[in-house]
Amino acid sequence: MSEERGWWKIFISSYVSKAGLALLIFMVIVSIYVLFTYPLDYGIRVWSNPRVWADNPKTVPPVWVDYFVGRDLVTHQIVSTKSPVKTVSIKGVAYRVYRVKYSLTEEGFPTYVLLKIYNLTMYSRHGAYFIINFTRPNGDEINLLSFYESPPPGAKLPYLAYADREKIVFLSKEKSIVFNLLNYVNSKYDLNYNTTDIEKLGYETILFGKPVVENGNIKWVPYNGEYKVTVYMHGDKKDSIKLIKVVFGGETYGLLGTDASGRDIAQGLLFGFPVALAIGFFTSVVTTAIGASLGIVSGYKGGRTDEIIQRISDIVYNFPYLPMIILLVFIVSRNPNFPRLLAILGAIIALGWPGLTILIRSMVLSLRQAQFVEAAKAIGARDFRIMFKHIFPNLAPFIFAQMIFFTPGAILAEAALSFLGLGDPNIPTWGQIIEESFYAGAVLNGWWWWVLPPGLLIMLAAITFVFIALGLEPVVNPRLQER
Amino acid sequence: MSEKLLEVNNLYLYYRTYKGIVQAVDGVSFWVPKGKAMGLVGESGCGKSSAANAIIRLLPSNTHRYEGSIKLDGRELMKIPDEEFRRKIRWREIAMVFQGAMNSLNPVIKVGFQVAEPLIVHLGMNKKEALERAREMFIKVGLSPAFIDRYPHELSGGMRQRVVIAMAMVMNPKLLILDEPTSALDVSIQAQIMNLLKELKKEYNLSMIFITHDIALASDISDYLAVMYAGQIVELGPIDKVLVDPLHPYSQKLIASIPRLRVDREPEFLPGVPPGLINPPKGCRFANRCPYRMEMCEKEPPLFDVTPDHHVKCWLHGGEHS
Numbered sequence: 001m002s003e004e005r006g007w008w009k010i011f012i013s014s015y016v017s018k019a020g021l022a023l024l025i026f027m028v029i030v031s032i033y034v035l036f037t038y039p040l041d042y043g044i045r046v047w048s049n050p051r052v053w054a055d056n057p058k059t060v061p062p063v064w065v066d067y068f069v070g071r072d073l074v075t076h077q078i079v080s081t082k083s084p085v086k087t088v089s090i091k092g093v094a095y096r097v098y099r100v101k102y103s104l105t106e107e108g109f110p111t112y113v114l115l116k117i118y119n120l121t122m123y124s125r126h127g128a129y130f131i132i133n134f135t136r137p138n139g140d141e142i143n144l145l146s147f148y149e150s151p152p153p154g155a156k157l158p159y160l161a162y163a164d165r166e167k168i169v170f171l172s173k174e175k176s177i178v179f180n181l182l183n184y185v186n187s188k189y190d191l192n193y194n195t196t197d198i199e200k201l202g203y204e205t206i207l208f209g210k211p212v213v214e215n216g217n218i219k220w221v222p223y224n225g226e227y228k229v230t231v232y233m234h235g236d237k238k239d240s241i242k243l244i245k246v247v248f249g250g251e252t253y254g255l256l257g258t259d260a261s262g263r264d265i266a267q268g269l270l271f272g273f274p275v276a277l278a279i280g281f282f283t284s285v286v287t288t289a290i291g292a293s294l295g296i297v298s299g300y301k302g303g304r305t306d307e308i309i310q311r312i313s314d315i316v317y318n319f320p321y322l323p324m325i326i327l328l329v330f331i332v333s334r335n336p337n338f339p340r341l342l343a344i345l346g347a348i349i350a351l352g353w354p355g356l357t358i359l360i361r362s363m364v365l366s367l368r369q370a371q372f373v374e375a376a377k378a379i380g381a382r383d384f385r386i387m388f389k390h391i392f393p394n395l396a397p398f399i400f401a402q403m404i405f406f407t408p409g410a411i412l413a414e415a416a417l418s419f420l421g422l423g424d425p426n427i428p429t430w431g432q433i434i435e436e437s438f439y440a441g442a443v444l445n446g447w448w449w450w451v452l453p454p455g456l457l458i459m460l461a462a463i464t465f466v467f468i469a470l471g472l473e474p475v476v477n478p479r480l481q482e483r
Numbered sequence: 484m485s486e487k488l489l490e491v492n493n494l495y496l497y498y499r500t501y502k503g504i505v506q507a508v509d510g511v512s513f514w515v516p517k518g519k520a521m522g523l524v525g526e527s528g529c530g531k532s533s534a535a536n537a538i539i540r541l542l543p544s545n546t547h548r549y550e551g552s553i554k555l556d557g558r559e560l561m562k563i564p565d566e567e568f569r570r571k572i573r574w575r576e577i578a579m580v581f582q583g584a585m586n587s588l589n590p591v592i593k594v595g596f597q598v599a600e601p602l603i604v605h606l607g608m609n610k611k612e613a614l615e616r617a618r619e620m621f622i623k624v625g626l627s628p629a630f631i632d633r634y635p636h637e638l639s640g641g642m643r644q645r646v647v648i649a650m651a652m653v654m655n656p657k658l659l660i661l662d663e664p665t666s667a668l669d670v671s672i673q674a675q676i677m678n679l680l681k682e683l684k685k686e687y688n689l690s691m692i693f694i695t696h697d698i699a700l701a702s703d704i705s706d707y708l709a710v711m712y713a714g715q716i717v718e719l720g721p722i723d724k725v726l727v728d729p730l731h732p733y734s735q736k737l738i739a740s741i742p743r744l745r746v747d748r749e750p751e752f753l754p755g756v757p758p759g760l761i762n763p764p765k766g767c768r769f770a771n772r773c774p775y776r777m778e779m780c781e782k783e784p785p786l787f788d789v790t791p792d793h794h795v796k797c798w799l800h801g802g803e804h805s
Binding site for chain 2: 302303370371372374375376377378379380381382385389390393394396
């Protein structure tokens with residue numbers, strides 16, 4: 001027992017191993033959190049599903065860039081309501097008021113305003129009539145637009161609309177609101193704008209701003225305060241709406257911003273933790289098991305077995321690694337039902353074992369001459385028992401260290417393959433997020449929050465295992481122990 | 484003479500090497516009576532260990548010729564197939580203590596388990612039972628049973644030697660082959676181990692083949708002595724006869740080379756070197772170093788019976804000459 005404590009003491013005494021271990025514990029904790037909170041088919045159901053991300057702003061930086069920009073950037077906000085604030089019904093006709101509130105505190109304009117209506121159930125052939133009003137902090141209520149929805153002729157009642165596709169009203173882009181805005185601005189602020197001026201300023205500037213005279217010029221600045229979006233609905237008494245959602249587009253989003261499809265990068269990266277650990281762990285364990293077993297058999301049996309195993313490993317060892325893996329993955333992924341990630345891991349394993357086989361074989365060559373091996377033979381132990389009960393324990397620390405050394409290689413190889421577009425589209429990995437950013441031109445456009453974090457995480461994962469391996473080196477190679 | 488446990492007749496073990504065929508064991512015949520020890524002495528490289536390996540059938544992969552007759556309790560061992568030999572003879576009937584106890588223990592396995600392993604391999608005992616037996620064995624060889632949880636490097640040389648002996652004795656073999664069991668130990672520990680072996684021999688009525696280059700040590704435990712030279716046994720007989728009145732010129736020179744404590748005499752030495760075992764000389768292999776060389780020595784002498792249990796492979800003691 002004292003032996004085991006001994007190696008632990010040597011291992012933990014160095015700073016690299018402490019750092020490596022801390023990083024590993026961090027990665028494991030994050031992975032456990034993800035495994036408990038994310039659905040298992042996260043990739044298909046969430047990450048690759050554009051509807052999930054429809055409300056998000058596209059390619060916006062994380063919220064904490066405020067500190068670097070020196071300006072309070074508008075945060076993305078989604079406000080929704082399920083029930084009306086007021087209902088008046090007269091003779092079977094109902095008049096409902098839905099209202100959401102939004103307060104602008106930042107020094108900027110929301111980039112867009114979007115209104116969504118989900119699941120409108122209509123009980124009357126007359127349908128429903130909607131009026132959308134916008135209230136500014138000073139209490140002015142601007143009528144923006146109105147629209148009418150009715151069941152198609154001959155449809156069965158009650159009729160459900162906006163179910164498969166919700167009703168989307170792009171308040172800040174809808175052409176029809178320009179005249180209402182023009183009227184309001186010209187009468188309220190005594191201006192003389194025409195429609196082109198409004199187009200040029202942008203609707204959201206008018207909606208969320210106020211004019212200030214500066215050196216004789218009119219400048220629109222953000223008008224801080226509480227805004228309201230009100231939906232007035234006329235329809236049958238029994239008519240109902242499941243949900244009304246108003247999205248105020250922000251200039252920043254979440255911990256790590258969004259990508260070109262509006263996906264929350266932080267969420268995707270978190271999912272990458274268990275994936276990276278699983279890839280690293282699985283490939284390194286399998287590769288090491290194959291490499292070490294073949295090495296032991298090859299070294300111990302000798303003769304023709306040795307010759308065959310060694311020649312095969314020589315050949316495989318000299319294959320060009322990446323091109324060969326690409327070829328293998330390409331061949332396997334012609335079958336669309338075969339999980340692509342498994343193909344990648346299989347290819348990494350198939351090309352990864354020979355190095356260890358050659359190394360272990362040379363160590364077994366000297367071990368098999370040892371007297372204790374002869375003694376084991378004399379006892380009557382079979383070859384298998386000698387190889388795995390007597391020779392293997394002598395190599396175990398070395399093999400274990402090799403396994404950890406191999407882990408970052410596997411993680412990096414997977415990232416490289418994903419970057420080359422061979423990744424599994426159903427499972428987001430860090431390499432794939434980098435690939436997507438690359439093809440979306442993130443580097444050219446300066447969307448650093450999309451490129452750097454996955455890159456840094458790949459590095460972090462690799463460094464974790466390199467640190468642990470470095471810490472294990474003095475344990476495995478006693479000559480490096482400082483006494 | 485008591486009943487013979489082991490009878491070896493015309494045993495050959497040749498190795499194939501790049502330089503040629505090594506005739507390591509060349510027509511060796513001897514026997515071990517029940518409960519007695521046969522000392523096998525000779526210079527380094529004369530084939531002592533090869534003879535032992537041939538008996539327990541631990542052959543290297545480059546074995547060229549392996550034949551002869553080995554009878555244990557009248558049963559021919561050479562006819563038993565390898566697998567059966569491994570399962571039924573090796574360690575159950577014949578066990579072996581290897582040269583250098585330090586090296587015959589696996590450094591990363593606890594010694595108790597190494598002693599218990601034959602029981603697990605051969606008798607299919609579970610680990611707990613086997614370790615219990617190992618503990619008993621430890622007491623028999625004079626070790627604290629608490630040591631079963633130690634690793635080899637935590638034991639001293641003498642303790643390790645005792646572990647190796649326990650390992651050999653754990654299956655209660657009839658014959659124990661000891662290949663230089665004390666060569667790496669200092670003399671006081673050597674004496675302890677020799678006493679232990681003598682006790683075991685008496686207690687279990689154990690037969691032994693004691694291989695050593697140290698004649699004095701061999702005389703301590705052996706009842707019979709076989710002197711080997713260049714792959715052959717040149718003299719074989721009861722220990723007192725061979726030691727007091729050696730007949731073969733090589734045995735004479737060998738015994739004369741031992742320094743005496745109380746006699747003021749220069750130890751003698753043999754001029755020349757033993758012949759290589761690849762293409763050894765025809766006829767008597769000792770001829771070119773022999774002071775009594777005759778014409779007849781061109782022909783290989785048979786093993787002459789001087790008395791029913793004293794044999795010598797020299798023309799001086801047989802044939803027309805005597």
